[in-house]
Amino acid sequence: MNDQSRAVEISERGRVPAQQGAWTKRLYWDVFYSTDEPKENLPVTHAEMEGFRRHVLAAGARTAIDVGSGWGLLATLMAREGLRTVGYDWSPVAVDRARTFWGEEKRLSFEVHDFLTQTPPRELVPGTVDVVACRLTLPYLDRHIAMADFRRWLKPRSGVLYLVVQVRERQQPGKERGFPHSVVEELRHGWRHSVRWDLDLPHAFTSVLGEFTALALTGPEG
Numbered sequence: 001m002n003d004q005s006r007a008v009e010i011s012e013r014g015r016v017p018a019q020q021g022a023w024t025k026r027l028y029w030d031v032f033y034s035t036d037e038p039k040e041n042l043p044v045t046h047a048e049m050e051g052f053r054r055h056v057l058a059a060g061a062r063t064a065i066d067v068g069s070g071w072g073l074l075a076t077l078m079a080r081e082g083l084r085t086v087g088y089d090w091s092p093v094a095v096d097r098a099r100t101f102w103g104e105e106k107r108l109s110f111e112v113h114d115f116l117t118q119t120p121p122r123e124l125v126p127g128t129v130d131v132v133a134c135r136l137t138l139p140y141l142d143r144h145i146a147m148a149d150f151r152r153w154l155k156p157r158s159g160v161l162y163l164v165v166q167v168r169e170r171q172q173p174g175k176e177r178g179f180p181h182s183v184v185e186e187l188r189h190g191w192r193h194s195v196r197w198d199l200d201l202p203h204a205f206t207s208v209l210g211e212f213t214a215l216a217l218t219g220p221e222g
């Protein structure tokens with residue numbers, strides 16, 4: 001398929017047009033990642049990594065991508081688990097910081113990419129990726145397009161999608177972050193195997209940001 005027919009195919013599937021305020025939203029993240037000291041979105045705890053090892057890391061997994069990689073901590077931890085990992089973020093500031101922080105790491109790189117308005121990175125060949133991680137980022141994307149993309153990139157039987165999202169009903173009153181419980185459960189449909197568990201996080205985070213739930217969805221072909 002040439003570039004033009006691919007662009008048409010994607011716009012017919014409804015990829016969000018660039019002019020719908022995406023640029024202003026990206027600026028928010030550029031500012032967020034410009035602070036001298038990193039202020040984490042949410043720490044990746046030992047307990048989270050234990051869950052990741054138990055439910056996501058399968059024997060023989062070699063490659064991973066992190067969609068919305070921010071400071072690059074999860075991408076780095078995945079690379080340390082032995083996965084050749086690329087972290088993508090639409091904020092050039094985030095990518096620049098991540099490259100600086102983690103420049104010495106093996107099997108790790110970071111690229112700027114906007115998953116809302118751009119066509120998918122060319123290097124993501126369908127059916128080839130072992131792990132797609134999307135931690136706290138799915139609500140910023142078009143959920144339907146992103147989930148279709150993730151399924152397409154993963155290996156059909158063994159590929160695993162790792163998602164972390166806030167559950168809307170379990171936020172502080174008046175907060176509207178994340179997805180309703182029903183949507184989280186919907187995300188599990190059509191996979192060969194799915195596991196959901198809650199992240200065990202410090203009270204300092206949950207008291208402000210509510211509870212977070214993780215999903216490991218294996219085998220996009222169902």
Ligand SMILES: C[S@@+](CC[C@H](N)C(=O)[O-])C[C@H]1O[C@@H](n2cnc3c(N)ncnc32)[C@H](O)[C@@H]1O
Nearest residue numbers: 029041068070089090114115116135136137140
């Ligand atoms: C809440 S932060 C999560 C960062 C990281 N995954 C973590 O767990 O700390 C959301 C991230 O998604 C990125 N992001 C938002 N919209 C994006 C898009 N359209 N394409 C790529 N990255 C995006 C932001 O720049 C930000 O780094």
